[in-house]
Amino acid sequence: MLKNTVELSKCILLFLFLSALFISTNAQKHLSCAGSLQIRKPHDLEALQSCTTYRGVISISSLAITNLAFPNLRNLDGIISINNNENLRYLSFPRLKSAIRIYVVNQTLLNTVEFPSIQKVVSLTFRKLPLLTSLNFPARLSEIESFEATDTGITNLNGLDVRSAKDLKIAENRNLLNLRLQNLRDAGEFFFSGNGNGRIEVPNLVSLRDLTIRNVGFADLPKLETVSNDVVINENSFSSFTIPKLCSISGTLTVHSNALESFCFPELQNVGGAILVSSNLNLNVISGFPKLRQVNEAIDITGSFSELKLPGLQEVRGGLNVISSSKKFWCKKLDPLKDVVKGEIFVCKSGVKDPKALFAEKKKTEIMTSNNGTVNGNNNISATNAEKTSNADGVSVRFESLILGFVAVSMMFLS
Ligand SMILES: *[C@@H]1O[C@H](CO)[C@@H](O)[C@H](O)[C@H]1NC(C)=O
Ligand SMILES: *[C@@H]1O[C@H](CO)[C@@H](O)[C@H](O)[C@H]1NC(C)=O
Ligand SMILES: *[C@@H]1O[C@H](CO)[C@@H](O)[C@H](O)[C@H]1NC(C)=O
Numbered sequence: 273m274l275k276n277t278v279e280l281s282k283c284i285l286l287f288l289f290l291s292a293l294f295i296s297t298n299a300q301k302h303l304s305c306a307g308s309l310q311i312r313k314p315h316d317l318e319a320l321q322s323c324t325t326y327r328g329v330i331s332i333s334s335l336a337i338t339n340l341a342f343p344n345l346r347n348l349d350g351i352i353s354i355n356n357n358e359n360l361r362y363l364s365f366p367r368l369k370s371a372i373r374i375y376v377v378n379q380t381l382l383n384t385v386e387f388p389s390i391q392k393v394v395s396l397t398f399r400k401l402p403l404l405t406s407l408n409f410p411a412r413l414s415e416i417e418s419f420e421a422t423d424t425g426i427t428n429l430n431g432l433d434v435r436s437a438k439d440l441k442i443a444e445n446r447n448l449l450n451l452r453l454q455n456l457r458d459a460g461e462f463f464f465s466g467n468g469n470g471r472i473e474v475p476n477l478v479s480l481r482d483l484t485i486r487n488v489g490f491a492d493l494p495k496l497e498t499v500s501n502d503v504v505i506n507e508n509s510f511s512s513f514t515i516p517k518l519c520s521i522s523g524t525l526t527v528h529s530n531a532l533e534s535f536c537f538p539e540l541q542n543v544g545g546a547i548l549v550s551s552n553l554n555l556n557v558i559s560g561f562p563k564l565r566q567v568n569e570a571i572d573i574t575g576s577f578s579e580l581k582l583p584g585l586q587e588v589r590g591g592l593n594v595i596s597s598s599k600k601f602w603c604k605k606l607d608p609l610k611d612v613v614k615g616e617i618f619v620c621k622s623g624v625k626d627p628k629a630l631f632a633e634k635k636k637t638e639i640m641t642s643n644n645g646t647v648n649g650n651n652n653i654s655a656t657n658a659e660k661t662s663n664a665d666g667v668s669v670r671f672e673s674l675i676l677g678f679v680a681v682s683m684m685f686l687s
Contacts, residue, residue, distance in 0.1 A: 591617030
């Protein structure tokens with residue numbers, strides 16, 4: 273009887289031992305799908321192949337691989353950084369649906385990137401990928417905070433289907449001729465610069481923090497009403513431009529070096545910063561501010577125009593600098609503005625050979641240096657919460673080891 277009980281206990285304990293072992297090896301497997309991982313040899317990638325979820329930070333850099341795929345990864349609760357792998361040609365995340373941050377940078381031979389299932393990412397960066405020809409998100413990338421595609425060879429960008437985003441930076445993609453963001457309603461910074469001098473259409477965009485449109489042939493922002501910081505319209509090839517519903521810009525409006533023959537901000541009433549218009553050599557008549565009433569900083573308009581109309585202007589808190597190379601421009605017409613301009617500087621000149629902007633210089637250099645898509649391009653990433661949360665697994669693994677140890681010790685006593 274006693275013997276039977278001991279045998280039974282042994283059997284139960286053996287069962288417990290094996291179960292604990294099983295749980296433990298699984299936990300081990302699970303553990304390899306979490307934490308900070310710096311991949312140093314192609315072999316290190318094998319451990320990742322079975323992961324369906326990864327929690328932590330994976331960095332893959334300077335590896336001699338041509339293809340990189342994560343066939344089972346469905347959810348990345350963390351960061352993947354892929355950079356400087358000089359032979360990499362193919363990158364695929366066939367099942368990945370959501371991620372915190374993905375960063376693909378400086379991959380000079382990379383020509384194919386596949387994200388057929390992705391729908392949700394906090395931050396997605398594609399930078400310095402000269403041979404990459406397209407970026408598609410067929411499952412509709414509908415939730416994203418920051419998206420960047422700079423200095424790539426893409427000719428199209430499909431499936432970026434967000435309603436709201438913090439930053440969208442699409443710059444220096446020389447072959448990208450067309451972009452339509454159908455559903456975007458509001459965004460922080462919208463930076464579109466140095467792409468293939470084509471079309472940008474954002475038909476439902478209502479509000480933004482910052483807008484930059486540079487090197488564009490056609491821009492359509494029919495519903496944009498407010499910009500809470502700066503608007504920059506620089507070096508575009510369109511001959512006319514309008515933002516029909518824009519009524520307020522809280523920062524500075526810059527219109528510099530465009531092929532414009534005319535522009536219009538028909539509803540614009542208030543500008544919280546300055547208005548800087550310069551070097552638009554085809555702009556003969558400046559009549560694009562029919563309702564402008566108040567400018568909190570300066571008005572600085574230089575060029576070769578022969579006419580400037582500011583019919584509704586009631587208050588300019590800064591100065592005024594208006595200089596044209598045209599002899600036809602008649603400064604007398606601006607005399608009524610002397611009461612409106614509160615700043616100390618009131619300059620108006622015509623027939624000046626090389627008109628110099630006065631207030632604009634500082635702003636312009638800021639704009640020029642921030643316009644290069646790669647300026648913010650340090651390859652520095654920092655871990656987010658992902659690394660911290662990955663500790664939870666460590667705790668459960670320790671608990672399992674404890675059970676295992678207890679069972680093993682019990683068995684020793686019983687036998
Ligand atoms: C880009 O990657 C190449 C290797 O493909 C490396 O030699 C180069 O230093 C990297 N450039 C930067 C800016 O990191
Ligand atoms: C920015 O772009 C301009 C012209 O495209 C170039 O001359 C300049 O060197 C660039 N600056 C940086 C920091 O890359
Ligand atoms: C990376 O960025 C973080 C935070 O943005 C900063 O504290 C750190 O000094 C940077 N590291 C490098 C090497 O630039």
